[in-house]
Amino acid sequence: MESVLTVQNLQKSFKDTQVLHDISFSVQKGEIMAILGPNGAGKSTTIRNIMGIMYPDEGEVIFHNHNGNTIPRHKVGYLPEERGLYKNVKVMDILLYFAELKDYPLDKAKERALTYLKKFDLEGKENVVVDELSKGMGQKVQFIGSIIHEPELLILDEPFSGLDPLSQDVFKREIRELAENGTAILLSSHQMNLVEEMCDRLFLINKGQQVIYGKMKDVKAEYANFKCMIYGENDVQTLEAIPEVTRVEQDGDTSVLYLEPSATLPDWLSNIPKDLDVQEISVDRISLHEIFVDVALGRSIAEKEGVLDAQ
């Protein structure tokens, strides 16, 4: 895989508090890489350091395919977390301005703008003044603005915040399509469920420190153990007595059993006591969301802090 961006040993302090400790990762061509973490974990700070809006105290940001120390602004698309649009201008004018700033040919930009407006269900809005758009529409226009110049690397800071589920799906589909066409995508989010299904690799950050870094499926295999949900009247003690069960959560007749990482499903299922009251049963892997909550609360997984091979 060809790396487009590499971040090495990034450190940053505000006043006396260190907000980034030794952050390192890379983003490759055609992949979706996610920076995940709770609010205040350092996601936006990391991205701002990449975009040259802040400067790191230590460490390096390397754009491959680009010589020199400057940021290849024309090849990078950026959708910041704090985003807005000039109020009293037309949608097309602002999109063309963004394209012009990136030195992208205007006739091509116009064509692309119209295509994307159509894709985002904003057909015919190109001459509408930004003021008259709803918040969601505005966000779509901002997204178009960040990709209007066909960037090699697209950096999206919380792209889904404030979107309704329908628009979220449109954004997801579009981001995936861009990645399939070879764009390297770095996105940050605290909405795990959205990211879980679309990202190839992830970088979990908490309090400015790397917690997990690796391929999505490896992370799931490593951290996302099986959990078994049983609906029926059962004693907690009986359930806890089942081998390879680490934890049991019970809410009325619903019990969730967390299994040890070493557990293999067929063996474990055949060992279930025959007298258990089972109305319904389902087995699933722990979701990214649960890993995230565990990490954020500093529970078990955090203790097993580790790095997977990112390649």
Place this chain on the structure above:
Amino acid sequence: MRNSLKVGKWEMKRNLKSKSFLISLFLTPLIFIFFATVPNLLMDDGGDEESGTTVYVNDSIGAYSMLESIAEEQSFLSWNLEETDQSLNEAQSTIDSEDAFIQLNEETLQNGVVSYVTGDEVSNQFMTQLQTLEQPIKQMQIQQADLNEEQMALVSSPIQFQVAEASAGSESVEMSSSPFAEDPFENGVPALFGGIVLFSIVITGMMIFQSASQEKKEKVAEIVLSSVTPNELMQGKIIGYFALGLIQVTAWMVFIIPLSLYLVDDIPIMEYLLTPQLLLFVLIAILGYLLFASLFVGLGATLEDASSGSNFQGMVMMLPFLPVVLIGPILADPNGLAAQIGTFIPFTSPAVLLIRLALIDQWPWVEIIISLAILIVSIWLFMKLAGKIFKVGILIYGKNATPQEIWKWLRA
């Protein structure tokens, strides 16, 4: 630089397409015209009555023809002269409310007393107008005194004051009794033009402040900064609003020049305007703009909401109006201490220079050059500082910066 121009072009286009800018662009000169013409029209009514002031002259010393020629020469004397045989007492009892009576007799020549009577509705200006008779009457008195030519020349020549420099060996310099220029229009018209340029671009400079503050409020800054550097964005704004200022001046001139040609048709304005002096005045105006523009763009980046600025920011906003304080002393003495101090303070020097150079004939070139040098150095300095403030300030959301914070950014 290319990026700055792109930003500048955008700022220009954005404003030219906005209704409020267009309205103010055309409304301001219209308001100006309104205030320039309407009081004039009203005054003209008064003037008509005045032009009807019939002045009866009882002349027993042969001064009437001289009076007639004065009334013709001095256009502001709207007198209709008429000779009369009425005595002062008769005039007192019979005079019409809009008429006046002047008595010139032996007493006038001997004691220098001119008795006159005015009707109720004759304006107070009549007294001032009477003063114009002083010089000719004096002349007649001198003639009466039977002086020879030499004596007459001596008596009628004004007193001149000559100053000798205190330092040894220096030549004595003859000063004309007044520092004011002989022809007030020669420098005045170009300076007025420069003043208008300065005024309008300082106004657009304030728009920069709004624009920077809005950029923050609308949170576009970070998107734009992913394409250009903060310095390019800042310079672009300064360039864009400079162009807007020039557009505004042009629009004003389209209204003002024909209007002023119409209003004051006896002064060849265009000839006075298109002189080498104009270049210096415009240069001063542009330097003034650059100084305030850099000040405002930095300030705007510290405020999210212009209306909630602290006293600190409000005080900075008032800086362009500082020269107003100095106008009085400068008019009184264009080469005085206040004027000189004003010339060397960058915030006041553009306006003070414009006023002074319009008033005085002998331009103090040394002062002008030092002042321009100070101005240019301060522009450079302020651009640097504004750049520092802008870079940090534009990306701080949700709050206004305090002076302490700004100080910290400046030292960073």
